[in-house]
Amino acid sequence: MPHDLAPISRRADAPDALPQLPAHLRWRPLRVDDATLLHGLVEAIELTDGARFRTTAAESAEKLTGEWKDLDHDTLVGVDDAGVVCAYATVELVQGAATLQKVIVHGGVHPMARDRGIGGPLVDWMTARARQVLVASGTTLPARIETHTDESGPAAERDLLERAGFRVRRYYANLRRDLADDVPDVQLPDGLRLVPWSDEIDDAMRLAHNDAFRDHWGSQPTTRENWRHGRSTFAPTWTFAVLDERDERPTVDGAQDAHASSGEGAPLVAAYLISGRYEQNWEAQGFTAGFTELLGVRRTHRGLGLSVALLEAAMRAYRADGMQFAELDVDTENPSGAHGLYASLGYEKLDGSMVHTIEV
Template sequence: MTDTIAPLATRVAAPAQVPLPAPGLGLTWRPATVGDAAAITALRVRSQEADGLPYRASVPETTEELAPPWRDLGRDTLLGLDADGTPRAWAHADSAPGDQRVVRAFVEGTVDPAWRGRGIGTALVAWSQARARQLLAASGKELPARIVTFVDGATPAVAVLYEAAGFRPVRYYTGMRRPLDVPLPDVPRVEGARVVPWDPRLDDAVRVAHNDVFADHWGSEPRTPEQWSQGRAMFAPEWSFVALDDADRVVGYAVSGRYEQDWPVAGFTSGYTELLGVRREWRGRRLAVALLGTVMRAYAADGMQYAELDVDTENPSGAYGLYAALGYDVAHSSTMLTIEL
């Protein structure tokens, strides 16, 4: 017996129009433009400060979020302005063009701390969910569908807001860090492989390897070249490395970011390992240890105090245990909440 699912259009029930929040909330609403990046970043930072989060948004990151060629800013973004024209609320929905197993739409938003408690957050969640349903329907992909958001462990009230709109927690992530002023793990020699500095000529080969490495990870989908080129605002090539086999095929990689805007609030400097992967046939041979050991040494050589990364607590490769064994400790947490369609 073959399992079947209803047509995508039926499941997502996309509205013909996405209604704006009610006028009585005290804000005027319009789509965002790339020119709003600095003002949106300032709003995000105000929210992060009020929520006591250990990181800060940056203008380059916000600009990059607004720039992907597949985005329709006129329909995918919403900015709420007060009488002085200052952004007090922000929400957006985004798609993932490369999805092949589950078609996804991601939503995010924030409300200025001084404007909370008025129903604006609830209105943003309703708007973003409606737009996400439109994006899913427009994908034309007859696949299982998912609306996704991520909530920091320090903001449980935000999770409650999304859960009231039908979202449910489905995955948990742990932020980990390791001090670099204590002995670093040895970098093992792996027979048949070598770790080399990042080379832009290997960039697409790393993308292809990443898609293969994460094919067996829950929630992961292939990245197109356009998707792969996004999320690079904080990319640190000097802290990134690639593992090649004897035929110069990419068999592992460690991609790092440099988030200097986070250092003052965190109270320390750090290098952040954005992506770490080893092809399945190379797992169990300590290649991940060799990559992480190399990365730690690069961070330390530049005077960083900590190495940081995030991990899915149910990662099938046993990554959490590996990181703990290498001296990483839990620092914070986040949750993925979804509506499955």
């Protein structure tokens, strides 16, 4: 345990009992077969709030699956006397913590049920349950309770989070680039080869991701299970990697051992780009786009133009499939200088989001 940290049982300040929820609703845990019910609620919230990013039914189902999830204790749904689903909450301990233990919370109230005293108690419940989950984890690491909001979302949502002790810690910019403009043509150094995604290199891409994001705020190593989970929007034909096939390659930093290093004989992914296809957003946002979800370069391979080569390959793939824009989001304080790179390639800010946390 770090010598300057108190035990998590003291730091988390978890209550023995969870706060009371509004009695005019019937509360129960979400179940795996509640995916359609949950999606209907989330869809109503996003439609009313004018959200540009929309959740699919498959994504709602993914929120309720995963062997590590405890739906009985970490989820809620509230239903009124007429059988209308009015609110939900989820609390999830992030797996694979190495330097920081996170709990992610999400929730929402149906637009027709707002201003009925539900939102505040729901946030209080999620926060209290997250504290209990941290204590139960027994972590000796620094810990964080985290949630996200859209820049254009309701101010009342951010007010509720602030009253519960959350503070805005990070800003993300959603950027887009018109694919009608010329796409740069980048040549890779000898011994480095850009390849399309395949299942054979998928885990090597995960290892490259863990290495590339070691110096990014809040990032933790991704386990095999989490890496493969939640791929309903994954676009394999828009996803690429750069392999280092040189006889003498830079030594991968062993500090992250299995989280950073490929096994003997495995391909060394020097950089990667993962894309998503979010067709559900296109009508609401008024344009089609290929979305770059993740882009990373191993620290031993930076400065070789690999990010530009990958973005170029993705943009060409998006355009070949008829997309109007390339889109991505970026931490405005990204330490790798990614924001400046995107600007140099013609990406411009469209909107943004915020990360709210309670540091434990």
